[in-house]
Amino acid sequence: MSMFCFQCQETANGTGCTIAGICGKKDDLANMQDLLIYLVKGIAIVHTEARKLGIKNSNADEFIVNSLFMTITNANWDKNDFFNKVRNGLEIREEIKMMIKKTGAKLSNSSDYVNWYGESNLEFESKAASQEVSILATRDEDIRSLRELIMYGLKGLAAYLQHAAHLGYKDDSIYAFMQNTLAQITDDKATLEELIGLSMEVGKYGVHGMELLDTANTSTYGHPEVTKVNIGVRQNPGILISGHDLKDIEQLLEQTEGTGVDVYTHSEMLVANYYPAFKKYDHFVGNYGNAWWEQKREFESFNGPILMTTNCIVPPKASYKDRMYTTGATGVEGVTYIEEQEDGTKDFTVIIEHAKQCEPPIEIEKGEIVGGFAHNQVGQVAGQVVDAVKNGDIKRFFVMAGCDGRHKSRTYYKEFAEELPKDTIILTAGCAKYRYNKLDLGDINGIPRVLDAGQCNDSYSLVMTALKLKDALGLESINDLPLSYNIAWYEQKAVIVFLSLLYLGVKNIHVGPTLPAFLSPNVTNFLVENFGVGSITNTKDDLDLFMNVGVS
Incomplete structure (x- = not known):
């Protein structure tokens, strides 16, 4: 088989995608995602040992969280992003190893996770396609099952941690736990009982992570209020924002104020309509469309640009691909990416100017929906x-x-x-x-x-x-x-x-x-x-x- 992935509900035949992903992911991209996870485990191993020596590397924390988020289903489709990410990860891993060496200590782990190194994209692809990087490298079905259950839990937790971090809320104890856990699931001596216990610990820190994000959101934007959300359209050009990141919609609303461009939410971004901080914007119209998988039809009829802030991207149709923009952990080859600047802000000018040249959205429904509970x-x-x-x-x-x-x-x-x-x-x-x-x-x-x-x-x-x-x-x-x-x-x-x-x-x-x-x-x-x-x-x-x- 040219790949193996079974992390989502729609995996082929209910067992695993082996040629290409049902999601649309090609085998070479799937393998590069596996390589990034392989490298993340190596960084987690060395950083866990470094922490015991009093050494902390915030770049490693951020890298691990972002990398786990990038490999969530339907998040990032750009193989070049993974080449660059692996290259960056190798630099971080080697930097931590050097910091450990300077203390006079020696790494207790000498596995391939810690020592593999490559420089070219060709080397990366060769390693990514190797059996040792594959999920199936774990032969025991039950051990593999628990390792992946833990891994997928950590991926979900990473998404929530990245949103909280964007609002300035971080918890080093959660980062330390995640990295120690990533290190433990590489240990072939770990028993089924230990892995079961570890999966329950992931749940414990999942509660902490969701509580952290809840605090970040409500402290920044107020508590959600019961709200009637408009699902119709107005006659101004609009920008459609999808995904989950509230910091992104905050900045987009600030930058579109007074421009004559309306803002609509899509799918999981619906929640933004419930927060009191966003209700002051008269050009914040409401919600357009439904869940993520209907976006090919809905993005086409929206007419204006679409900003994808997180996962839930379906490979875009040519009819609207030039109107799609990505940011955060997301990426699509050939789609403009909005970088975060050094001060943590993002400049959405290119999207706003694009919107001004577009027709207003085509109305696909009318009425209201109620949320905010x-x-x-x-x-x-x-x-x-x-x-x-x-x-x-x-x-x-x-x-x-x-x-x-x-x-x-x-x-x-x-x-x-x-x-x-x-x-x-x-x-x-x-x-x-x-x-x-x-x-x-x-x-x-x-x-x-x-x-x-x-x-x-x-x-x-x-x-x-x-x-x-x-x-x-x-x-x-x-x-x-x-x-x-x-x-x-x-x-x-x-x-x-x-x-x-x-x-x-x-x-x-x-x-x-x-x-x-x-x-x-x-x-x-x-x-x-x-x-x-x-x-x-x-x-x-x-x-x-x-x-x-x-x-x-």
Whole structure:
């Protein structure tokens, strides 16, 4: 096989992509991503040893987080970015090794992770295509499964850490943990039991990472507010911003003010409409379109430029490729990249001037959607919610957070939402909500039946909401709540949310539309037996199962 990748839900045949990625990733790009991860492990090994000697290298911290983010599904499609990144990583690794040598100490690890070196792109490609860099280099299926479960959790955590860092919020203890963990998963002596324990630790730090980002977002932009978001268009030229990074939309709104150019959000950037800091901008129109996978149609009809701030990029069509721009960890060959300047700012002038030359967006829908139900907002109406539970008006809550995707089987989530009893509430975060957030599902005593907390990282908000309800109802465990988890997953940020929920003791999580291909049968059985993890079947049987939990 020319490559191997099974990190996303849509992987070929539910087992792994071996010729090219279902996502559109070619084998040479997939292999270069594997090489970057291989190098990241080497940097983590030497930096972990350096930390024990009191040596810290902030460039290594930033490099590791950014590199993990770059290799998330649908983030970066530019092979040249990976050549440059590997070259930079080798410099950082060698610099740390030299710093260790100057103390008189010696590296205890002499593996290829630490010692491999290359200079040319040809050497990089040769190494990237070698068997030792491949995921399949780990022969034991269960060890490989747990190593990748941990790796994908760390990739998701890295995404959240990079967003927090953009707002000036960092936690060295999380960086140190990530690097020590990356070093540990290269150790062939690590047992299954040790790797299982390590995966739970990843969940623990996942909670810390999401809490850090929540603090960064709310301290900078205020707590999300319940908001009616316009989904129609105006007659000015516009810029469409997609992804997750709130710092990027802040700067874009500042720079477009007074230019006659409107700004619209797309997919997971919808959450920006809920933050009070952004509501002062009259040219911030609302949201355009749906989840990431529909962008080829929606980007074409938008007419104006599109700024991709994070992953969720589908290889662009020629009809709008010249209108696409990338920034942060993202990249597409032939697409203009917006660099971050030394002071941490970005200059979006080229996008704004481009927008002025474009036609206004074509309207694809009208109306409003409601969101902004983060933990602070729900806390303000907790008494009302608790009363509705106690008097029987609300029978059950369903956490339907996570990612959307292209598989036809995902119509399940729309049907499930439509068939839920009218005395149930949906708690959601992430782009999975686009399957049902525009349906007229009504309310219960004025409480909307779909409570959208925001982005995938705002699953933290859903956990905080559940804990507040547990305390308000006088329950001992979060698992005693009338609450079921029916979560859709697609990529690695869903993995860190999953591990975080397991760490918090949440049981009986159902994951769909398929279980991850990287979970071996034995690892899957462990999750089933110890946490009650399950898959989805069909809406009728699943509803019967969920609604009868705890009923004798």
